[in-house]
Amino acid sequence: MDKYSFLNAAHTAYFADLYDQYLKNPDSVEPSWRAFFQGYDFGSENYGMEGEIVEGVSTQIPEQLQKEFQVVKLIDGYRSRGHLFTKTNPVRARRKYAPTLEIENFGLSKSDLQTVFSAGEIIGLETASLQNIIDHLERIYCDSIGVEYMYIRKPEEIEWIQKKLNVNDNHSNFTPDEKKYILKKLNQAVTFESFLHTKYVGQKRFSLEGNESLIPAVDAIIEKAADEGVKEFVMGMAHRGRLSTLTNIFGKSAKDIFSEFDGKDYEEEIFDGDVKYHLGWTSNRETYNNKKINLNIAPNPSHLETVGAVVQGITRAKQDKEDITDASQVLPIVVHGDAAIAGQGLVYEVVQMAKLDGYKTNGTIHIVVNNQIGFTTNYLDGRSSTYCTDVGKVTLSPVLHVNSDDAEAVVHAALFALHFRMKFKRDVFIDLLGYRKYGHNEGDEPKFTQPLLYKAIAKHKNPKDIYAAKLIAEGIVDEGYVKHIEARYKAKLEENLEDSRKEDKTEITAFMQEEWKGFVRVDEDEMMKTVDTTVSKKLLTDVTKVISNLPKDKKFIRKIQRLVESRQTMFDEDRLDWAMAEHLAYGSLLAEGFDVRISGQDVERGTFSHRHAVVKVEDSEEEIILHKNISEDQGQFNIYNSLLSEYGVVGFDYGYAMASPNTLTIWEAQFGDFSNGAQIMIDQYLSSGEDKWKTSNGLVLLLPHGYEGQGAEHSSARMERYLQLCAKDNMFVADCTTPANMFHLLRRQMKANYRKPLVVFTPKSLLRHPKVVSTVDEFAKGSFQTLIDDENVKADEIKTLVFMTGKFYYDLLERREELNRDDVALIRIEQLFPLPSKAIEDTLKKYKNADDIVWAQEEPRNMGAYSHILMHIDGAKNWRVASRRPYGAPAAGSSLRSKIRHQQVIDYVFDKSKNNQRKN
Numbered sequence: 001m002d003k004y005s006f007l008n009a010a011h012t013a014y015f016a017d018l019y020d021q022y023l024k025n026p027d028s029v030e031p032s033w034r035a036f037f038q039g040y041d042f043g044s045e046n047y048g049m050e051g052e053i054v055e056g057v058s059t060q061i062p063e064q065l066q067k068e069f070q071v072v073k074l075i076d077g078y079r080s081r082g083h084l085f086t087k088t089n090p091v092r093a094r095r096k097y098a099p100t101l102e103i104e105n106f107g108l109s110k111s112d113l114q115t116v117f118s119a120g121e122i123i124g125l126e127t128a129s130l131q132n133i134i135d136h137l138e139r140i141y142c143d144s145i146g147v148e149y150m151y152i153r154k155p156e157e158i159e160w161i162q163k164k165l166n167v168n169d170n171h172s173n174f175t176p177d178e179k180k181y182i183l184k185k186l187n188q189a190v191t192f193e194s195f196l197h198t199k200y201v202g203q204k205r206f207s208l209e210g211n212e213s214l215i216p217a218v219d220a221i222i223e224k225a226a227d228e229g230v231k232e233f234v235m236g237m238a239h240r241g242r243l244s245t246l247t248n249i250f251g252k253s254a255k256d257i258f259s260e261f262d263g264k265d266y267e268e269e270i271f272d273g274d275v276k277y278h279l280g281w282t283s284n285r286e287t288y289n290n291k292k293i294n295l296n297i298a299p300n301p302s303h304l305e306t307v308g309a310v311v312q313g314i315t316r317a318k319q320d321k322e323d324i325t326d327a328s329q330v331l332p333i334v335v336h337g338d339a340a341i342a343g344q345g346l347v348y349e350v351v352q353m354a355k356l357d358g359y360k361t362n363g364t365i366h367i368v369v370n371n372q373i374g375f376t377t378n379y380l381d382g383r384s385s386t387y388c389t390d391v392g393k394v395t396l397s398p399v400l401h402v403n404s405d406d407a408e409a410v411v412h413a414a415l416f417a418l419h420f421r422m423k424f425k426r427d428v429f430i431d432l433l434g435y436r437k438y439g440h441n442e443g444d445e446p447k448f449t450q451p452l453l454y455k456a457i458a459k460h461k462n463p464k465d466i467y468a469a470k471l472i473a474e475g476i477v478d479e480g481y482v483k484h485i486e487a488r489y490k491a492k493l494e495e496n497l498e499d500s501r502k503e504d505k506t507e508i509t510a511f512m513q514e515e516w517k518g519f520v521r522v523d524e525d526e527m528m529k530t531v532d533t534t535v536s537k538k539l540l541t542d543v544t545k546v547i548s549n550l551p552k553d554k555k556f557i558r559k560i561q562r563l564v565e566s567r568q569t570m571f572d573e574d575r576l577d578w579a580m581a582e583h584l585a586y587g588s589l590l591a592e593g594f595d596v597r598i599s600g601q602d603v604e605r606g607t608f609s610h611r612h613a614v615v616k617v618e619d620s621e622e623e624i625i626l627h628k629n630i631s632e633d634q635g636q637f638n639i640y641n642s643l644l645s646e647y648g649v650v651g652f653d654y655g656y657a658m659a660s661p662n663t664l665t666i667w668e669a670q671f672g673d674f675s676n677g678a679q680i681m682i683d684q685y686l687s688s689g690e691d692k693w694k695t696s697n698g699l700v701l702l703l704p705h706g707y708e709g710q711g712a713e714h715s716s717a718r719m720e721r722y723l724q725l726c727a728k729d730n731m732f733v734a735d736c737t738t739p740a741n742m743f744h745l746l747r748r749q750m751k752a753n754y755r756k757p758l759v760v761f762t763p764k765s766l767l768r769h770p771k772v773v774s775t776v777d778e779f780a781k782g783s784f785q786t787l788i789d790d791e792n793v794k795a796d797e798i799k800t801l802v803f804m805t806g807k808f809y810y811d812l813l814e815r816r817e818e819l820n821r822d823d824v825a826l827i828r829i830e831q832l833f834p835l836p837s838k839a840i841e842d843t844l845k846k847y848k849n850a851d852d853i854v855w856a857q858e859e860p861r862n863m864g865a866y867s868h869i870l871m872h873i874d875g876a877k878n879w880r881v882a883s884r885r886p887y888g889a890p891a892a893g894s895s896l897r898s899k900i901r902h903q904q905v906i907d908y909v910f911d912k913s914k915n916n917q918r919k920n
Helices: 007-026 030-039 063-085 116-124 130-141 155-170 177-199 214-227 242-248 254-261 306-319 337-343 345-351 388-395 407-424 451-459 464-473 479-500 537-548 558-572 578-591 645-658 672-686 689-693 718-723 737-749 776-781 808-819 839-847 864-871 896-911
Strands: 147-149 232-237 282-285 292-297 330-339 365-370 399-403 428-433 594-598 635-643 664-670 698-706 732-734 758-762 800-804 824-829 831-833 850-860 880-884
Touching: 063 116, 063 147, 116 130, 130 147, 130 155, 130 282, 130 824, 130 864, 147 337, 147 407, 155 407, 177 214, 177 242, 177 254, 177 330, 177 407, 177 464, 177 479, 214 232, 214 242, 214 292, 214 330, 214 407, 214 428, 232 306, 242 254, 242 292, 306 330, 306 345, 306 645, 306 672, 330 337, 330 698, 337 365, 345 388, 345 407, 345 645, 345 689, 345 758, 365 407, 388 399, 388 428, 399 407, 407 428, 407 464, 464 479, 537 558, 537 578, 537 776, 558 578, 578 594, 578 737, 594 645, 645 664, 645 672, 664 737, 672 689, 672 698, 672 718, 718 831, 718 864, 737 758, 737 776, 800 808, 800 839, 800 896, 808 824, 808 850, 850 864, 850 896, 880 896
Parallel strands: 232 292, 232 330, 330 365, 365 428, 399 428, 594 635, 594 664, 664 698, 698 758, 732 758, 800 824, 800 850, 850 880
Antiparallel strands: 147 399, 282 292, 732 831
16 A cells, blocks of 8 residues: 555645655644644654544544545645636636636635635645635636646646746746737737738638747747757748738748739749648748847648648658758658648547657647637537547647737747647647637628627737737837837738739749759650669679678577578579668668668568568567668668557658758559548649649659459559649659569659659569569669560560550460460550650551550559540550449459459450450
8 A cells, every 4th residue: 555545646746745855854844734744744644634543543634634635635726627717718718617726626715715725735825825826827728828738748748838837827927028929929910910901802811810929939939949959941821811820920022922813924924823721831031139040930731730740751751861860850740730730630640649659749739729620610510529629649749729819928828838839749739729819711690600609809919919008008118119010011011912913923932942953854855865864883782782681699489581692593583673772762762872761561660571670689579670770871760650640641751851961762552542641732732732833852652563363452552643633743653563664763753953743653472472582783784664565575476465564464465375375465554644645656657557545454444544544645545445334332242253254354455356355
């Protein structure tokens, strides 16, 4: 039995310290406590409470001491539940919660208010009257800031938070100059929005009105963080308040924003652009303390919360750079909406990354612009949780709820969040409770759905006027000063508006220009040019030696030992498989100074156990990564098994590739069609980012694909969806059939002086197929082949010319050999986009005697590449098509049925009379 077992956990630490102090020096403890401790033998089990008799010993706590316990419970109540009873809502009455913090609920009464209690020491008051203790607790926990933190499991974090809260009763203590600066930033936020409202009537801008205090809050974080050593900031936010943030925080000229409002065309034809409140921005800023900092706000689509994953990836890429000595020097800030943070599952995925080795960023400051509404949906219909920020409790992050009308409280909370992040390298959430002055967009009528709320909002003063009145009352400024700063800022906006109307075109500045120096944006013609991906045999020999030899002083599972050693055997026998294509591509790029990052579910070993890039020591599970030993001056090699997430992880890796163009960044799906969990990232970023925002990106997706009778969800990577997204010059799509081609494809991704996303349909059964091998020479001297001709036939003898892609080639090859058909040529299209149309035309001319042109695919006709071929190849509509019939699911669940259908397609390729697969 613990000596403090009669106390609950929240009280134990305090009384334990007090009792230990008593044991060392009884006279140092208050007389009432001394009497209490003398009455109990805490070293044995002979104690009790309220007259309880334990082993014949009767003890009873004096009434005053009982009251001390009740005061401690009261303090604990404020710490745990005070946030439920704050003054944080500027336009609504708070919901009622029970039990309340009335003292009667803690066994106390009004007659105790003037009684002095030692429990005041817990909150830094020494001994104090109950009234003083309550007043102190009310100011800390129930004023304009509510704090949730008692669920945190690390005592040092709780102690740090409590000490912080006790300082000045959790209220700000800003100097007059600091208060004037807050007013200045508030004035900018309010005046900017009202200026747009009058100049661009009815245009969508998703204003910040009702939450303008976000601007001084973010500004304070940036200024103070720079003093604490932060060098770079990466911010993500949706549309609401973005224009004000771009102008008043990131320094984007209002002139450029006005040009975007005027609807002018862009200065370049190469991209189509995006709406003004989706665009990204990068700038360098000098703080008031002369610190130079880099600011980035990532471009975002309308898919709320999507940008949060991208921000984490950008941040991690910047943290991994050699000139960053401490990851905390790059600080991510993510701004959420209240409906979005509660409703979007991606938030949970990203929050779960916070402490994972492959994805952590040393803590993110999350700020919720809480309008208490989602378009037309009331908050009570938008979540089941008490707060929209309750997802933050997944990682036991502290949450601060703040009244957006109290500018000083908002800035105070922002600085609290910053200091917590810098101290503990952990996430922290700020719930900025305000309102939305207009409808979801400025053309919407919110009174249709919230008439009472918007009557209250119509009468409500903006945060600047509220704060200005406060400073006038304090004698810090006068009305003339307030009018002056407003007029001066408005005049600046008028000047910018006049300048913007002199411009004929809108110029969109690319995001993160410094990181992308030396790279170019290219069109489809350039993408089709051969890139030199050759490499010396010596380098391949050296890399093979490294990746084939595990440490001799460690014990490994015998099968793993043999597998690793077989890499050298394959090299010596000149028969390199798919795994070696990857290993040698990574190793050669690392030797040339490029970095490599691979993530996804099971990528360390590989879902199909082919990669084994991370090998575990048998008796300790120590991780051995041979690719880290390629050379002394090699690039970084990082490979991480991801959490069971697609949306969040693809977003993260896209962001990583966006910020680190010299890193071969790869995401691999467990099975190819699992990428559909990340479809928003693929649609809104991967395929369209360059067209919308000028953002190049070299992310590689490896999607296992192939029909081997494993059912509907383990067969198709849904290549038709990616091909439908392909246009002009937005990405590469490949379906390789040889290790050498895969090797050169991966190297091309880094050796080109441009970056495009690359989607690769990778094999499953081909990973160990005896015919899927390449020679060392093909690795060293070759290049990526967009189309592979049939070298085993004579062109003049060919009657049937078959085009196909991927693994199906080997199924057809096996059947051709069985039938001994020399009149059938099998042509592999290795790159599906940009499609090698010229090579296909040349192939058709070469096999001029072929009167039977076939497109063959193992996928159903409504899936696979067939529709893509029809769109891009003139005459393809006249080709004979060998495929499964159209289906709703990609493949049959029955392996037998799948095998029958597969064989029917194969048979039809070689005998057009056997077109009976449509019946099945």
